[in-house]
Amino acid sequence: MEAPLPKPSLTTFPGKQSRKSSATTPSSSSLLLVRRPIATNSRVKQDEKYRNEMYLSFITSALQEKAIGRSERFDDLVNQFNPKAASQASAQLRAWILTLSHVVSRLERVHYALIEAIVRMPWTTMDTATVKSYTIFIGMLLSARPEYLSLVLGMIAQGFTYQSCAQALDASASSGPMTRRTVYDRLHYLLQHILSLIPTLPSTLMPLLSRNFPHKRQNIASQSTYIRNLLRVCGYCPELSDKILGTIVDRAIQIDVEIQVELEELEEAEAEQDQEVFELDPFDVLIGQEGDDSDTDSDDGDGDDFSDLSSDAGGDLDLDNHGQPEATITNVRHIQDMVKKLDTILTLTFEHFDRSQSSTPKPPSPSPPTSLPPLDLPPLPPVYDSFNPLAISIQSPTPSIPSPPPPITQAPSTPLSSSPAPPSKTPALHITFNSLLAIFDRTILLTFKSRYTQFLLFWYTSLDPDFADIFLGMLIDRALINPSTPTVTRAAAASYIGSFVSRARFVDREGVRTVIRVLCDFLATHLDNIEHAGSADSAQNSVFYAVSQSLFLVFCFRWRDMQEDEDEDIVKTEGKKWMRELSVVHRVVNSSLNPLKVCSPNVAMQFARVANTVGFMYCYTVLETNKRQNARATAAPTRIFTTAAVNAELNTFFPFDPYKLPRSGPYIEGIYREWGEVAIEDDEEDEDEEDEDEDEMRDTFDEGGIPVVRKTETEEDPATQGLGESLGAMSISPVRPRNGI
Known part of the structure; x- marks a missing residue:
């Protein structure tokens, strides 16, 4: 019987044997004589051809045997791509990949294990030639077998994460040093190649990108790494820009809200323990400006200190006091960590917007280059290096935006040195704005406890006067025009208008007057309806x-x-002329609805002060009456109604409180109006002539902050001094500048 043919070796494929072989060890001179014919191109090509035939023969037989249920050779083939089972040289792996490229049409579902092994191999850490061969193979595979698209895209999406890159570097078979930059460059290179072959890829890719988004509990490096990679995808896949931006904003708002909720819980826990709690401003704590303990409690009255109009702002907690409970310190540290994450996410997004509005859009390459040029992804995890700007060349579907009313704003008369440079009006700029506005409408507007995420839209509206028009138009539609909008959303939209x-510095005089006319018309109509009907729906009253x-x-x-x-900029005049529409404000203040009683006390008191100082109207009588009524009401049991709960929530909701995040803050500084820029200076000579209530209100706004334990005026506390500056928060009290963030 004829002996069976030997099984092809998977490790070596020697060339054909030489016809003559020497039985003795050749001398150095003979070696020189035999090297020349061995090095000929024809001999090399002949050996390579023989080797490729052996690879192809083995692969073909392995695939055929697997199809009929015999797995021995197929399993050996799969093991070639398992870094734990075998240590393969890059050249040999490359040979397997190139050979498989010729049989992609034969890779059936039964061969899924082989495809999975190839997809999961640590190819990003190998040499450039192997990476190129791998990219070509994946492109050919997906062109012939699109059913493997989800598997490949899942690998890419997971590869964008910080942890996946660390695992790839740990499993690296490369002898040279490898950086995260290189790994991410190669992933984007492969994704761009696939996108050029499969234009419908975005619909499959986006769910996978969302699924691999790091949990909000993961560290800053994990968050920033993945977000940078997502924003880079926007550059060559503009169809996903809207959804990617929405995903990032959704994560930012989750962290934003959690910060505010945990601050409230921390304050409640401290109150129960009867601890002396300072204004817990995690943003000050973030940069090491913890406050000191307070010795005394001022008798100026409850609620005299307001860091901003929003009670969600929190206060500084003294972490240096060894008497603080360990749980409290742990909670504060967690809040600090969440604040850093939020600041990092917003910084990355601002940088992305800034680059996109200042760059010239360019179309993505139709096919990948023949080699792997270095791409400009920055080192991770630092957050300030620049990388490829957004490049959008085609119109992507834009969300439906309500038709705005007549123009609300105009371009500012004088450019601000720190504001963004006026961009050229490109379709990409407007597409991104429409996407951001749609995200605001469906997510941010519906979230009361968001404090910073909405500043993404605040900054973007400063790029073009039309953007502010459209934004205000949408808010007016939601708050005043569309009756089908839920009451809570209408009230929130109204709060956004005022804030x-x-x-916004870029909302000019005419824009202010137009908004005031709209608001006054609504208030007048509401009062007319009450007078005719005798009563009004409680939901309408909330609006x-x-x-x-x-x-x-806005008046303040x-x-x-x-x-x-x-x-005219004279504070005290007789017979000053105001907008005709403002006449309804007198009627509003003295109406049975008594808005000064329901609105935020800080806003009500400051409005009374400013209105009286500029000669517009006198409100102190109403405030004094409200104060006496509130004092009597505190002794009686109270019932919580839905409308009252909504009003209480809105009293502390001021969307554009001063921006205190240190890293992303510079993006807001040049376009944001601080209270100190418009505040009316106190006349110290007239203080003795003010009644007791006015003195109390002035004290309230001079110091600012949420109700906290304070030192007396004779004591100098750095922490409480810092609270004064933070009163430039949504609060409108005149604060002297202090050393802060």
Whole structure:
């Protein structure tokens, strides 16, 4: 019987044997004579051809045998791509991959284990030639077998994570040093290649990108790494920009809300333990500005200190006091960590927007280059290196945006040195704005406890006067025009109107006056309806109170723009001319709805002060009456109604409180109006002539902050001094500048 043929070796494929072989060891001179014919191109090509035939023969037989249920050779083939089972040289792995490229049409479902092994191999850490061969193979595989697209894209999405890159580097078979930059460059290179072959790829890719997004509990490096890679995908896959941005904003708002919720819980825990709690401002704590313990409690009254109008701001907790409970210190450290994550996410997003609006869009390459040029992904985890800007060349579907009313804002008369440079009007800029506006409408607007995420839209609206028009138009539609909008959303939109117009430097005089007309018309119509019907729906009243509070707030910041004489800036005058529409404010303040009683006490008191100082109206009588009524009401049991709960929530909701995040803060500084820029200076000579209530209100706004334990005026506390500056928060009290963040 004829002996069976030997099984092909998977490790070596020697060339054909030489016809003559020497039985003795050759001398050095004979070696020189035999080297020349061995090095000929024809001999090398002949050996390579023989080797490729052996590889192809083995692969073909392995695939055929697997199809009929015999797995021995197939399992050996799979093991070639398992770094734990065998240590393969890059050249040999490359030979297997190149040979498999010729039989991709034969790779059936039964061969899934082989495809999975190839996809999961640590190819990103291998030499450039192997990476190129791998990329070509994957492209050919997906072109012939698109059913493997999810598997490959899942590998890429997971590869964008910080942990996956660490695992790839640990399993690296490369002899040279390998950086994260190189690993991520190769992943993006492969994804761009696949995108050029399969234009419908985005619909499959996005769910996988969302699934691999790091949990909010993961560290800053994990968050920033993945977000940078996602934003880089936007550059060559603009169809995903909207959804990627929405995913990032959703994560930011989750962290944003958790910070505020945990601050509230921490304050409640401290109150139960009867601890002396300072204004817990995690943003100050973040940069090491913890406050000192307070010795005494001021008798100026409860609620005299306001760091900002939002009670969600929290206060500083003294971590240096060894008497603090360990659980409290742990909670504060967790809050600090969450604040850093939020700051990092917003910084990355601002940088992405900044690059996109200042760059020239360019179309993605139709096919990958013949070699692997270095891409400009920055080293990770630092957050300030620059990398490839957004490049959008085609129109992606834009969300439906409500039609805005007549223009609300105009371009600022004088450019701000620290504001973004006016960008060229490109479709990409407007596409991104529409996407961001849609995200705001469906996510941010519905979230009361978000404090910083909404500043993404605040910054983006400063890029073009039309953007501020559209944003205000949408807010007006949600708050005042669309009756189908839930009451809570309408009231929140009204709060956004007041906060945005008050704080945005790029909303000019005419824009302010247009908004005031709209708000006053709504208030007048609401009062007319009450007079005719005798009563009003409680939900409608909630919107009324929110609009009233917004109007009061805008007046405190922008009263100069409401005068008929634009050049007049004299505080005390007789017979000053105001906008005709403002006449309804007298009617609103003295109405049975009594908005000064329902609105935020800080806003109500400051409005009364400013309105009286500039000669607009006198409100102290109403405030004094409200104060007496509130004092009597505190002794009686109270019932919680839905409307009252909504009003209480809105009283502490000021969307554009001062921006205190240190890293991303510079993006907001140049376009944000601080209270100190518009505050009316106190006249110390007239203080003795003020009644007791006015003195109390002035004390309230001079110091600012949420109700906290304070030192007396004679004591100098660095922590409490820092609270004064933070009163430039949504709070409108005149604060002297102090050393802060």
